[in-house]
Amino acid sequence: MQIDAQPFTFTCPLEKTALVLIDMQRDFIEPGGFGETLGNNVALLEAIVPATQAVLKAWRAAGGLVVHTREAHRADLSDCPPAKRNRGNPKLRIGDVGPMGRILVAGEPGNQIIAALAPEPGEIVIDKPGKGAFYATGLQEMLRKNGISHLIFGGVTTEVCVQTSMREANDRGYDCLLLEDCTESYFPHFKQAAIEMIRAQGGIVGWTAPSAALHHALQAQ
Numbered sequence: 702m703q704i705d706a707q708p709f710t711f712t713c714p715l716e717k718t719a720l721v722l723i724d725m726q727r728d729f730i731e732p733g734g735f736g737e738t739l740g741n742n743v744a745l746l747e748a749i750v751p752a753t754q755a756v757l758k759a760w761r762a763a764g765g766l767v768v769h770t771r772e773a774h775r776a777d778l779s780d781c782p783p784a785k786r787n788r789g790n791p792k793l794r795i796g797d798v799g800p801m802g803r804i805l806v807a808g809e810p811g812n813q814i815i816a817a818l819a820p821e822p823g824e825i826v827i828d829k830p831g832k833g834a835f836y837a838t839g840l841q842e843m844l845r846k847n848g849i850s851h852l853i854f855g856g857v858t859t860e861v862c863v864q865t866s867m868r869e870a871n872d873r874g875y876d877c878l879l880l881e882d883c884t885e886s887y888f889p890h891f892k893q894a895a896i897e898m899i900r901a902q903g904g905i906v907g908w909t910a911p912s913a914a915l916h917h918a919l920q921a922q
């Protein structure tokens with residue numbers, strides 16, 4: 702597949718490429734979750750759902766591998782360092798009970814992927830205790846087993862979990878593309894800066910493209 706991207710065309714064999722949707726979970730996108738308790742306007746993130754849903758549908762129709770991640774901690778918080786739990790003095794901390802259950806705890810209602818992007822059987826779902834999708838997870842091994850060398854990213858938030866995951870992937874040798882209209886930040890200028898950082902210096906972290914370019918490439922397959 703040839704995807705019209707910046708800083709130059711992203712070439713990826715469909716069977717060696719996974720779509721990775723980062724943390725499209727209720728805790729970040731719906732009112733009452735972790736994102737809102739940190740004082741953010743979650744409506745900004747909700748706006749990318751239609752474009753992300755369209756990509757997911759097209760990718761599934763093409764038979765591509767899908768990976769979903771969730772920022773999720775064990776119920777006993779043994780995988781949540783106090784430094785992370787206490788940071789920022791939010792109204793509700795990780796593990797506290799909010800309107801959608803315990804904040805960022807695996808299995809709680811708020812920790813589920815939003816209904817519009819719910820994983821289907823056979824898709825990989827990774828619970829990650831850190832911001833990056835590779836830290837303390839089995840993601841690399843699962844990608845290796847599936848023969849994956851290229852990753853197409855969407856999800857939230859651009860400059861935190863998406864960018865961290867792309868950097869981790871880049872260091873592990875994956876070629877990575879970020880779909881610009883399938884990612885968002887609570888701070889739009891951070892999103893723009895992250896996109897520019899990723900593709901600067903000849904793609905030092907990876908490539909970026911609008912989702913229309915991916916749809917075009919899939920149709921040309």
Ligand code: C5J
Pocket residue numbers: 723724729772832857858859861862863
């Ligand atoms: C944050 C994330 N922002 N998924 N998590 O804490 O980006």
